[in-house]
Amino acid sequence: MISVSTLTGYLYCARKVYMNNVLRIYGQKRKEAVSGTIMHAVIEHVNNNEKEIVEAIESPVLEDIEIHYRANYNKALSAILDKSNIELERLKHKKENAMAEVWPVLLEEAKLRARNVHEFMQKHNVIGKELWERLAPKYVSEVSVASFALGLRGRIDRVEKHSEDCLIPLEMKTGKAPKEGLWDNHRIQLAAYILLLKEKYPNVNEGYVEYLDIGERRQVVLNPFIENEVRELVSKVKVLVSSAVPPEKESNKAKCTKCELREQCEALN
Ligand code: SF4
Structure with a gap:
Protein backbone atom coordinates (compact mmCIF):
# COMPACT_ATOMS: atom_id res chain seq x y z
CA MET A 1 0.00 0.00 0.00
CA ILE A 2 1.19 3.49 -0.81
CA SER A 3 1.21 6.03 2.00
CA VAL A 4 -0.33 9.47 1.49
CA SER A 5 2.98 11.07 2.48
CA THR A 6 4.65 9.14 -0.37
CA LEU A 7 2.09 10.63 -2.76
CA THR A 8 2.86 14.17 -1.64
CA GLY A 9 6.57 13.35 -1.62
CA TYR A 10 6.24 12.32 -5.26
CA LEU A 11 4.88 15.77 -6.07
CA TYR A 12 8.04 17.23 -4.51
CA CYS A 13 10.64 14.91 -6.01
CA ALA A 14 10.09 11.47 -7.55
CA ARG A 15 13.79 10.67 -7.18
CA LYS A 16 13.65 11.24 -3.44
CA VAL A 17 10.62 8.92 -3.18
CA TYR A 18 12.59 6.32 -5.11
CA MET A 19 15.60 6.71 -2.80
CA ASN A 20 13.44 6.40 0.33
CA ASN A 21 11.09 3.64 -0.79
CA VAL A 22 13.20 1.51 -3.11
CA LEU A 23 16.83 2.11 -2.12
CA ARG A 24 15.94 2.72 1.54
CA ILE A 25 18.19 5.76 1.71
CA TYR A 26 17.05 8.31 4.28
CA GLY A 27 18.48 11.62 5.40
CA GLN A 28 18.83 12.93 8.92
CA LYS A 29 15.91 14.89 10.31
CA ARG A 30 16.33 18.66 10.13
CA LYS A 31 15.72 21.02 13.08
CA GLU A 32 12.39 22.20 11.64
CA ALA A 33 11.21 18.61 11.22
CA VAL A 34 11.99 17.83 14.85
CA SER A 35 10.13 20.95 16.06
CA GLY A 36 7.18 19.89 13.89
CA THR A 37 7.24 16.41 15.43
CA ILE A 38 7.32 17.91 18.93
CA MET A 39 4.37 20.15 18.14
CA HIS A 40 2.31 17.27 16.74
CA ALA A 41 3.15 15.12 19.77
CA VAL A 42 1.96 17.86 22.16
CA ILE A 43 -1.30 18.35 20.26
CA GLU A 44 -1.86 14.60 20.18
CA HIS A 45 -1.18 14.33 23.89
CA VAL A 46 -3.69 17.07 24.71
CA ASN A 47 -6.27 15.54 22.37
CA ASN A 48 -5.90 12.16 24.02
CA ASN A 49 -6.40 13.71 27.45
CA GLU A 50 -9.12 16.13 26.50
CA LYS A 51 -11.84 14.27 28.39
CA GLU A 52 -10.02 14.93 31.71
CA ILE A 53 -9.17 18.49 30.65
CA VAL A 54 -12.78 19.35 29.79
CA GLU A 55 -14.23 17.64 32.85
CA ALA A 56 -11.84 19.63 35.06
CA ILE A 57 -13.07 23.04 33.79
CA GLU A 58 -14.46 24.89 36.80
CA SER A 59 -15.36 28.28 35.42
CA PRO A 60 -17.50 29.21 32.40
CA VAL A 61 -15.42 32.38 31.81
CA LEU A 62 -13.53 32.28 28.50
CA GLU A 63 -10.26 33.65 29.97
CA ASP A 64 -10.28 30.98 32.69
CA ILE A 65 -10.89 28.20 30.16
CA GLU A 66 -8.03 29.55 28.05
CA ILE A 67 -5.68 29.58 31.06
CA HIS A 68 -6.72 26.00 31.85
CA TYR A 69 -5.95 24.82 28.30
CA ARG A 70 -2.70 26.80 28.17
CA ALA A 71 -1.49 25.13 31.38
CA ASN A 72 -2.22 21.71 29.90
CA TYR A 73 -0.39 22.48 26.64
CA ASN A 74 2.53 23.82 28.64
CA LYS A 75 2.72 20.69 30.80
CA ALA A 76 2.55 18.43 27.73
CA LEU A 77 5.23 20.48 25.94
CA SER A 78 7.66 20.23 28.88
CA ALA A 79 7.18 16.45 29.05
CA GLU A 89 21.17 17.47 21.38
CA ARG A 90 22.14 15.55 18.26
CA LEU A 91 20.93 18.44 16.13
CA LYS A 92 22.50 21.00 18.51
CA HIS A 93 19.05 22.53 18.81
CA LYS A 94 18.51 24.18 22.17
CA LYS A 95 15.43 23.16 24.10
CA GLU A 96 14.42 26.80 24.69
CA ASN A 97 14.67 27.50 20.95
CA ALA A 98 12.50 24.51 20.09
CA MET A 99 10.04 25.70 22.73
CA ALA A 100 9.99 29.24 21.33
CA GLU A 101 9.29 27.81 17.86
CA VAL A 102 6.29 25.72 18.80
CA TRP A 103 4.75 27.72 21.66
CA PRO A 104 2.96 30.40 19.55
CA VAL A 105 1.19 27.65 17.59
CA LEU A 106 0.20 25.85 20.79
CA LEU A 107 -1.17 29.11 22.22
CA GLU A 108 -3.43 29.40 19.18
CA GLU A 109 -4.52 25.80 19.69
CA ALA A 110 -5.34 26.53 23.34
CA LYS A 111 -7.43 29.54 22.26
CA LEU A 112 -9.30 27.53 19.64
CA ARG A 113 -10.14 24.72 22.08
CA ALA A 114 -11.16 27.19 24.77
CA ARG A 115 -13.46 29.08 22.38
CA ASN A 116 -15.06 25.84 21.20
CA VAL A 117 -15.78 24.69 24.75
CA HIS A 118 -16.86 28.15 25.91
CA GLU A 119 -19.38 28.53 23.08
CA PHE A 120 -20.83 25.11 23.85
CA TYR A 139 -11.35 16.23 18.12
CA VAL A 140 -9.68 12.88 17.44
CA SER A 141 -5.94 12.88 16.70
CA GLU A 142 -3.66 10.86 14.48
CA VAL A 143 -6.42 8.82 12.88
CA SER A 144 -5.14 5.88 10.79
CA VAL A 145 -7.03 5.21 7.58
CA ALA A 146 -6.45 2.65 4.83
CA SER A 147 -8.16 1.30 1.75
CA PHE A 148 -7.27 -1.88 -0.13
CA ALA A 149 -9.44 -0.71 -3.02
CA LEU A 150 -7.43 2.51 -3.36
CA GLY A 151 -4.12 0.90 -2.40
CA LEU A 152 -3.60 3.81 -0.06
CA ARG A 153 -3.07 4.39 3.65
CA GLY A 154 -2.48 7.42 5.82
CA ARG A 155 -2.63 9.07 9.21
CA ILE A 156 -4.80 12.15 9.58
CA ASP A 157 -3.59 14.83 11.99
CA ARG A 158 -7.05 15.45 13.33
CA VAL A 159 -10.64 14.52 12.65
CA GLU A 160 -13.37 16.85 13.82
CA LYS A 161 -16.30 14.72 14.91
CA HIS A 162 -19.58 16.61 14.80
CA SER A 163 -21.75 13.49 15.01
CA GLU A 164 -21.36 9.74 14.34
CA ASP A 165 -21.45 10.25 10.57
CA CYS A 166 -20.35 13.88 10.23
CA LEU A 167 -16.55 13.92 10.23
CA ILE A 168 -14.15 16.53 8.92
CA PRO A 169 -10.44 15.72 8.39
CA LEU A 170 -7.92 18.41 9.24
CA GLU A 171 -4.21 18.74 8.59
CA MET A 172 -2.11 21.18 10.55
CA LYS A 173 0.73 22.87 8.71
CA THR A 174 3.45 25.16 9.93
CA GLY A 175 5.51 27.34 7.60
CA LYS A 176 4.53 29.74 4.87
CA ALA A 177 0.96 29.55 3.61
CA PRO A 178 0.04 30.45 0.03
CA LYS A 179 -1.62 33.87 -0.46
CA GLU A 180 -4.83 32.07 -1.27
CA GLY A 181 -5.94 28.46 -1.58
CA LEU A 182 -3.58 25.65 -0.68
CA TRP A 183 -0.18 24.38 -1.73
CA LEU A 195 -11.37 9.66 -0.06
CA LEU A 196 -10.03 7.27 2.57
CA LEU A 197 -12.52 8.40 5.21
CA LYS A 198 -15.35 8.34 2.71
CA GLU A 199 -15.06 4.58 2.34
CA LYS A 200 -16.36 4.13 5.89
CA TYR A 201 -18.28 7.41 6.25
CA PRO A 202 -19.98 8.19 2.92
CA ASN A 203 -21.05 11.68 4.06
CA VAL A 204 -17.46 12.92 4.27
CA ASN A 205 -16.88 15.30 1.42
CA GLU A 206 -14.67 18.10 2.66
CA GLY A 207 -11.65 18.78 4.79
CA TYR A 208 -9.39 21.64 5.85
CA VAL A 209 -5.75 22.52 6.06
CA GLU A 210 -4.98 24.69 9.06
CA TYR A 211 -2.09 27.03 8.30
CA LEU A 212 -1.05 27.45 11.90
CA ASP A 213 1.34 30.39 11.41
CA ILE A 214 -1.45 32.59 10.04
CA GLY A 215 -4.29 30.97 11.99
CA GLU A 216 -6.35 30.21 8.87
CA ARG A 217 -8.28 27.18 7.71
CA ARG A 218 -8.51 26.53 3.98
CA GLN A 219 -11.07 24.16 2.56
CA VAL A 220 -10.75 21.19 0.19
CA VAL A 221 -13.95 19.81 -1.31
CA LEU A 222 -13.82 16.46 -3.04
CA ASN A 223 -14.87 16.42 -6.69
CA PRO A 224 -14.32 13.95 -9.56
CA PHE A 225 -11.29 15.90 -10.84
CA ILE A 226 -9.38 15.85 -7.53
CA GLU A 227 -10.39 12.24 -6.98
CA ASN A 228 -8.95 11.39 -10.35
CA GLU A 229 -5.73 13.27 -9.56
CA VAL A 241 8.51 1.98 -6.90
CA SER A 242 8.58 -1.08 -9.14
CA SER A 243 11.04 0.51 -11.57
CA ALA A 244 14.61 -0.80 -11.76
CA VAL A 245 16.17 2.61 -12.32
CA PRO A 246 15.86 5.86 -10.38
CA LYS A 253 17.42 23.05 -8.22
CA ALA A 254 16.12 25.15 -5.33
CA LYS A 255 14.61 21.93 -3.96
CA CYS A 256 18.01 20.21 -4.09
CA THR A 257 19.83 22.94 -2.13
CA LYS A 258 17.73 22.16 0.96
CA CYS A 259 17.49 18.40 0.38
CA GLU A 260 19.03 16.19 3.08
CA LEU A 261 19.77 13.48 0.44
CA ARG A 262 21.83 15.77 -1.80
CA GLU A 263 25.10 13.87 -1.48
CA GLN A 264 23.57 10.41 -1.90
CA CYS A 265 21.53 11.71 -4.83
CA GLU A 266 24.68 13.01 -6.56
CA ALA A 267 26.32 9.63 -6.09
CA LEU A 268 23.47 7.82 -7.88
CA ASN A 269 23.65 7.43 -11.63
S1 SF4 B 1 18.88 16.38 -4.31
FE1 SF4 B 1 17.24 17.14 -5.62
S2 SF4 B 1 16.86 15.54 -7.13
FE2 SF4 B 1 18.07 14.65 -5.48
S3 SF4 B 1 16.57 13.74 -4.12
FE3 SF4 B 1 16.97 15.78 -3.34
S4 SF4 B 1 15.44 17.10 -4.30
FE4 SF4 B 1 15.48 15.19 -5.43
Whole structure:
Protein backbone atom coordinates (compact mmCIF):
# COMPACT_ATOMS: atom_id res chain seq x y z
CA MET A 1 0.00 0.00 0.00
CA ILE A 2 1.19 3.49 -0.81
CA SER A 3 1.21 6.03 2.00
CA VAL A 4 -0.33 9.47 1.49
CA SER A 5 2.98 11.07 2.48
CA THR A 6 4.65 9.14 -0.37
CA LEU A 7 2.09 10.63 -2.76
CA THR A 8 2.86 14.17 -1.64
CA GLY A 9 6.57 13.35 -1.62
CA TYR A 10 6.24 12.32 -5.26
CA LEU A 11 4.88 15.77 -6.07
CA TYR A 12 8.04 17.23 -4.51
CA CYS A 13 10.64 14.91 -6.01
CA ALA A 14 10.09 11.47 -7.55
CA ARG A 15 13.79 10.67 -7.18
CA LYS A 16 13.65 11.24 -3.44
CA VAL A 17 10.62 8.92 -3.18
CA TYR A 18 12.59 6.32 -5.11
CA MET A 19 15.60 6.71 -2.80
CA ASN A 20 13.44 6.40 0.33
CA ASN A 21 11.09 3.64 -0.79
CA VAL A 22 13.20 1.51 -3.11
CA LEU A 23 16.83 2.11 -2.12
CA ARG A 24 15.94 2.72 1.54
CA ILE A 25 18.19 5.76 1.71
CA TYR A 26 17.05 8.31 4.28
CA GLY A 27 18.48 11.62 5.40
CA GLN A 28 18.83 12.93 8.92
CA LYS A 29 15.91 14.89 10.31
CA ARG A 30 16.33 18.66 10.13
CA LYS A 31 15.72 21.02 13.08
CA GLU A 32 12.39 22.20 11.64
CA ALA A 33 11.21 18.61 11.22
CA VAL A 34 11.99 17.83 14.85
CA SER A 35 10.13 20.95 16.06
CA GLY A 36 7.18 19.89 13.89
CA THR A 37 7.24 16.41 15.43
CA ILE A 38 7.32 17.91 18.93
CA MET A 39 4.37 20.15 18.14
CA HIS A 40 2.31 17.27 16.74
CA ALA A 41 3.15 15.12 19.77
CA VAL A 42 1.96 17.86 22.16
CA ILE A 43 -1.30 18.35 20.26
CA GLU A 44 -1.86 14.60 20.18
CA HIS A 45 -1.18 14.33 23.89
CA VAL A 46 -3.69 17.07 24.71
CA ASN A 47 -6.27 15.54 22.37
CA ASN A 48 -5.90 12.16 24.02
CA ASN A 49 -6.40 13.71 27.45
CA GLU A 50 -9.12 16.13 26.50
CA LYS A 51 -11.84 14.27 28.39
CA GLU A 52 -10.02 14.93 31.71
CA ILE A 53 -9.17 18.49 30.65
CA VAL A 54 -12.78 19.35 29.79
CA GLU A 55 -14.23 17.64 32.85
CA ALA A 56 -11.84 19.63 35.06
CA ILE A 57 -13.07 23.04 33.79
CA GLU A 58 -14.46 24.89 36.80
CA SER A 59 -15.36 28.28 35.42
CA PRO A 60 -17.50 29.21 32.40
CA VAL A 61 -15.42 32.38 31.81
CA LEU A 62 -13.53 32.28 28.50
CA GLU A 63 -10.26 33.65 29.97
CA ASP A 64 -10.28 30.98 32.69
CA ILE A 65 -10.89 28.20 30.16
CA GLU A 66 -8.03 29.55 28.05
CA ILE A 67 -5.68 29.58 31.06
CA HIS A 68 -6.72 26.00 31.85
CA TYR A 69 -5.95 24.82 28.30
CA ARG A 70 -2.70 26.80 28.17
CA ALA A 71 -1.49 25.13 31.38
CA ASN A 72 -2.22 21.71 29.90
CA TYR A 73 -0.39 22.48 26.64
CA ASN A 74 2.53 23.82 28.64
CA LYS A 75 2.72 20.69 30.80
CA ALA A 76 2.55 18.43 27.73
CA LEU A 77 5.23 20.48 25.94
CA SER A 78 7.66 20.23 28.88
CA ALA A 79 7.18 16.45 29.05
CA ILE A 80 7.68 15.98 25.31
CA LEU A 81 10.72 18.27 25.21
CA ASP A 82 12.27 16.13 27.95
CA LYS A 83 11.63 13.01 25.88
CA SER A 84 13.14 14.67 22.79
CA ASN A 85 16.37 15.62 24.56
CA ILE A 86 18.63 13.18 22.72
CA GLU A 87 17.29 14.18 19.30
CA LEU A 88 17.62 17.90 20.12
CA GLU A 89 21.17 17.47 21.38
CA ARG A 90 22.14 15.55 18.26
CA LEU A 91 20.93 18.44 16.13
CA LYS A 92 22.50 21.00 18.51
CA HIS A 93 19.05 22.53 18.81
CA LYS A 94 18.51 24.18 22.17
CA LYS A 95 15.43 23.16 24.10
CA GLU A 96 14.42 26.80 24.69
CA ASN A 97 14.67 27.50 20.95
CA ALA A 98 12.50 24.51 20.09
CA MET A 99 10.04 25.70 22.73
CA ALA A 100 9.99 29.24 21.33
CA GLU A 101 9.29 27.81 17.86
CA VAL A 102 6.29 25.72 18.80
CA TRP A 103 4.75 27.72 21.66
CA PRO A 104 2.96 30.40 19.55
CA VAL A 105 1.19 27.65 17.59
CA LEU A 106 0.20 25.85 20.79
CA LEU A 107 -1.17 29.11 22.22
CA GLU A 108 -3.43 29.40 19.18
CA GLU A 109 -4.52 25.80 19.69
CA ALA A 110 -5.34 26.53 23.34
CA LYS A 111 -7.43 29.54 22.26
CA LEU A 112 -9.30 27.53 19.64
CA ARG A 113 -10.14 24.72 22.08
CA ALA A 114 -11.16 27.19 24.77
CA ARG A 115 -13.46 29.08 22.38
CA ASN A 116 -15.06 25.84 21.20
CA VAL A 117 -15.78 24.69 24.75
CA HIS A 118 -16.86 28.15 25.91
CA GLU A 119 -19.38 28.53 23.08
CA PHE A 120 -20.83 25.11 23.85
CA MET A 121 -21.08 25.89 27.58
CA GLN A 122 -22.85 29.18 26.86
CA LYS A 123 -25.33 27.51 24.55
CA HIS A 124 -26.11 24.42 26.59
CA ASN A 125 -25.42 25.47 30.18
CA VAL A 126 -23.41 22.34 31.01
CA ILE A 127 -20.20 21.64 32.93
CA GLY A 128 -18.16 18.64 34.12
CA LYS A 129 -18.94 15.14 32.84
CA GLU A 130 -22.09 16.27 31.04
CA LEU A 131 -20.11 18.92 29.18
CA TRP A 132 -17.68 16.30 27.87
CA GLU A 133 -20.42 13.81 26.97
CA ARG A 134 -22.40 16.36 24.97
CA LEU A 135 -19.53 18.46 23.58
CA ALA A 136 -19.49 18.76 19.78
CA PRO A 137 -17.35 18.92 17.82
CA LYS A 138 -14.85 16.62 19.49
CA TYR A 139 -11.35 16.23 18.12
CA VAL A 140 -9.68 12.88 17.44
CA SER A 141 -5.94 12.88 16.70
CA GLU A 142 -3.66 10.86 14.48
CA VAL A 143 -6.42 8.82 12.88
CA SER A 144 -5.14 5.88 10.79
CA VAL A 145 -7.03 5.21 7.58
CA ALA A 146 -6.45 2.65 4.83
CA SER A 147 -8.16 1.30 1.75
CA PHE A 148 -7.27 -1.88 -0.13
CA ALA A 149 -9.44 -0.71 -3.02
CA LEU A 150 -7.43 2.51 -3.36
CA GLY A 151 -4.12 0.90 -2.40
CA LEU A 152 -3.60 3.81 -0.06
CA ARG A 153 -3.07 4.39 3.65
CA GLY A 154 -2.48 7.42 5.82
CA ARG A 155 -2.63 9.07 9.21
CA ILE A 156 -4.80 12.15 9.58
CA ASP A 157 -3.59 14.83 11.99
CA ARG A 158 -7.05 15.45 13.33
CA VAL A 159 -10.64 14.52 12.65
CA GLU A 160 -13.37 16.85 13.82
CA LYS A 161 -16.30 14.72 14.91
CA HIS A 162 -19.58 16.61 14.80
CA SER A 163 -21.75 13.49 15.01
CA GLU A 164 -21.36 9.74 14.34
CA ASP A 165 -21.45 10.25 10.57
CA CYS A 166 -20.35 13.88 10.23
CA LEU A 167 -16.55 13.92 10.23
CA ILE A 168 -14.15 16.53 8.92
CA PRO A 169 -10.44 15.72 8.39
CA LEU A 170 -7.92 18.41 9.24
CA GLU A 171 -4.21 18.74 8.59
CA MET A 172 -2.11 21.18 10.55
CA LYS A 173 0.73 22.87 8.71
CA THR A 174 3.45 25.16 9.93
CA GLY A 175 5.51 27.34 7.60
CA LYS A 176 4.53 29.74 4.87
CA ALA A 177 0.96 29.55 3.61
CA PRO A 178 0.04 30.45 0.03
CA LYS A 179 -1.62 33.87 -0.46
CA GLU A 180 -4.83 32.07 -1.27
CA GLY A 181 -5.94 28.46 -1.58
CA LEU A 182 -3.58 25.65 -0.68
CA TRP A 183 -0.18 24.38 -1.73
CA ASP A 184 -0.70 21.59 -4.23
CA ASN A 185 0.74 18.84 -2.02
CA HIS A 186 -1.54 19.89 0.84
CA ARG A 187 -4.58 19.86 -1.46
CA ILE A 188 -3.74 16.33 -2.65
CA GLN A 189 -3.03 15.15 0.89
CA LEU A 190 -6.44 16.31 2.11
CA ALA A 191 -8.23 14.93 -0.94
CA ALA A 192 -6.62 11.54 -0.28
CA TYR A 193 -7.74 11.63 3.37
CA ILE A 194 -11.29 12.57 2.39
CA LEU A 195 -11.37 9.66 -0.06
CA LEU A 196 -10.03 7.27 2.57
CA LEU A 197 -12.52 8.40 5.21
CA LYS A 198 -15.35 8.34 2.71
CA GLU A 199 -15.06 4.58 2.34
CA LYS A 200 -16.36 4.13 5.89
CA TYR A 201 -18.28 7.41 6.25
CA PRO A 202 -19.98 8.19 2.92
CA ASN A 203 -21.05 11.68 4.06
CA VAL A 204 -17.46 12.92 4.27
CA ASN A 205 -16.88 15.30 1.42
CA GLU A 206 -14.67 18.10 2.66
CA GLY A 207 -11.65 18.78 4.79
CA TYR A 208 -9.39 21.64 5.85
CA VAL A 209 -5.75 22.52 6.06
CA GLU A 210 -4.98 24.69 9.06
CA TYR A 211 -2.09 27.03 8.30
CA LEU A 212 -1.05 27.45 11.90
CA ASP A 213 1.34 30.39 11.41
CA ILE A 214 -1.45 32.59 10.04
CA GLY A 215 -4.29 30.97 11.99
CA GLU A 216 -6.35 30.21 8.87
CA ARG A 217 -8.28 27.18 7.71
CA ARG A 218 -8.51 26.53 3.98
CA GLN A 219 -11.07 24.16 2.56
CA VAL A 220 -10.75 21.19 0.19
CA VAL A 221 -13.95 19.81 -1.31
CA LEU A 222 -13.82 16.46 -3.04
CA ASN A 223 -14.87 16.42 -6.69
CA PRO A 224 -14.32 13.95 -9.56
CA PHE A 225 -11.29 15.90 -10.84
CA ILE A 226 -9.38 15.85 -7.53
CA GLU A 227 -10.39 12.24 -6.98
CA ASN A 228 -8.95 11.39 -10.35
CA GLU A 229 -5.73 13.27 -9.56
CA VAL A 230 -5.28 11.18 -6.41
CA ARG A 231 -5.95 7.90 -8.23
CA GLU A 232 -3.52 8.82 -11.03
CA LEU A 233 -0.85 9.72 -8.52
CA VAL A 234 -1.26 6.38 -6.78
CA SER A 235 -0.74 4.63 -10.13
CA LYS A 236 2.34 6.73 -10.95
CA VAL A 237 3.91 6.01 -7.56
CA LYS A 238 3.23 2.28 -7.98
CA VAL A 239 5.04 2.34 -11.34
CA LEU A 240 7.90 4.33 -9.82
CA VAL A 241 8.51 1.98 -6.90
CA SER A 242 8.58 -1.08 -9.14
CA SER A 243 11.04 0.51 -11.57
CA ALA A 244 14.61 -0.80 -11.76
CA VAL A 245 16.17 2.61 -12.32
CA PRO A 246 15.86 5.86 -10.38
CA PRO A 247 14.10 8.78 -12.07
CA GLU A 248 15.94 11.90 -13.20
CA LYS A 249 16.98 14.60 -10.75
CA GLU A 250 14.61 17.45 -10.02
CA SER A 251 14.73 20.27 -12.54
CA ASN A 252 13.97 22.79 -9.80
CA LYS A 253 17.42 23.05 -8.22
CA ALA A 254 16.12 25.15 -5.33
CA LYS A 255 14.61 21.93 -3.96
CA CYS A 256 18.01 20.21 -4.09
CA THR A 257 19.83 22.94 -2.13
CA LYS A 258 17.73 22.16 0.96
CA CYS A 259 17.49 18.40 0.38
CA GLU A 260 19.03 16.19 3.08
CA LEU A 261 19.77 13.48 0.44
CA ARG A 262 21.83 15.77 -1.80
CA GLU A 263 25.10 13.87 -1.48
CA GLN A 264 23.57 10.41 -1.90
CA CYS A 265 21.53 11.71 -4.83
CA GLU A 266 24.68 13.01 -6.56
CA ALA A 267 26.32 9.63 -6.09
CA LEU A 268 23.47 7.82 -7.88
CA ASN A 269 23.65 7.43 -11.63
S1 SF4 B 1 18.88 16.38 -4.31
FE1 SF4 B 1 17.24 17.14 -5.62
S2 SF4 B 1 16.86 15.54 -7.13
FE2 SF4 B 1 18.07 14.65 -5.48
S3 SF4 B 1 16.57 13.74 -4.12
FE3 SF4 B 1 16.97 15.78 -3.34
S4 SF4 B 1 15.44 17.10 -4.30
FE4 SF4 B 1 15.48 15.19 -5.43
